[in-house]
Ligand SMILES: *Cc1c(COP(=O)(O)O)cnc(C)c1O
């Protein structure tokens with residue numbers, strides 16, 4: 001059963017009944033992003049610690065009753081969620097964090113947090129009897145949609161910008177998506193996808209527009225809370241592009257707070273790249289978002305016109321959090337430390353979150369006695385080319401023990417310098 005009460009417009013606050021075809025507020029148009037509102041009083045009666053203790057499912061469907069779904073059979077889905085939440089003792093030592101955790105979302109079926117939203121999109125399309133589902137994406141939303149849809153026998157139409165990393169494109173092709181490579185940036189791909197979705201009536205997986213996708217993304221917050229025995233950390237740190245993920249993380253903690261499973265909502269730290277920081281500028285200047293350049297190696301968060309400005313800003317404002325930007329150099333450095341010291345290979349957009357946490361600790365935004373959880377949102381194998389900038393490739397040698405000895409001597413020398 002579902003505890004959904006209604007849909008509410010984030011702009012004009014009009015209420016609507018849950019309806020399969022309603023995506024945005026009819027009065028406000030595309031900017032009128034809808035939010036799923038729950039009957040917390042009813043939810044509270046059933047969803048408690050006891051419920052979770054007796055819940056045998058260990059992927060995101062563990063939380064299905066807290067989402068806006070009618071489906072109860074998830075046998076045709078990939079196993080999304082249930083990712084590890086590691087204590088990061090090396091990072092604690094290096095950066096003077098009191099207690100630091102890493103939520104490794106790169107271990108999802110298509111290797112990013114986007115699977116949580118795509119899994120819901122696929123179910124919603126099926127609930128609406130649609131056979132084709134479409135989106136625009138710089139990579140992860142698309143590759144994750146293609147994978148989750150393949151398992152559910154849905155067709156996918158994907159609009160990608162010119163600059164899309166090789167690993168993500170390989171996933172798209174492998175999963176059998178119809179790919180339309182648009183001559184332009186993400187903005188251009190998004191515009192064409194929207195025109196096509198309107199024209200052909202495909203199901204829309206664009207995360208900002210579709211109110212149900214945040215309901216999938218929020219499960220990462222549920223997991224962090226449950227993995228800490230419902231005593232979440234002081235801060236949760238994550239990178240921000242469109243603003244949907246951070247909106248979802250806030251929603252997840254808010255749900256748990258409203259049903260008395262946690263007593264405080266963690267402060268959210270939103271991290272952007274210096275070359276594309278519309279949220280940081282709007283937050284610091286206390287004004288609306290303005291279009292930004294998309295100049296960063298962190299392709300997934302290179303979003304010049306974020307599609308979810310209200311939820312993305314509110315998440316930080318309501319949680320008394322903060323927004324900051326990090327340089328590409330800091331992202332590469334954080335990426336190297338993360339893989340060298342914790343064994344987690346992250347894509348640049350995910351490493352940006354760690355870079356943000358480090359900067360926040362240095363600036364005393366995160367205090368020495370505060371705990372944090374960093375969401376590592378995607379896997380480094382998606383975009384291995386950046387590695388060359390931080391870690392040199394090995395030199396070739398002959399199949400000969402003497403050659404190896406020479407190499408070892410050189411290495412020793414280099415390390416002693
Ligand atoms: C999509 C994505 C983000 C940012 O999520 P938004 O909803 O666009 O703010 C961060 N990291 C990775 C790896 C992503 O795929």
Ligand SMILES: [Zn+2]
Pocket residue numbers: 009010011012013014025026027028032
């Ligand atoms: Zn409205």
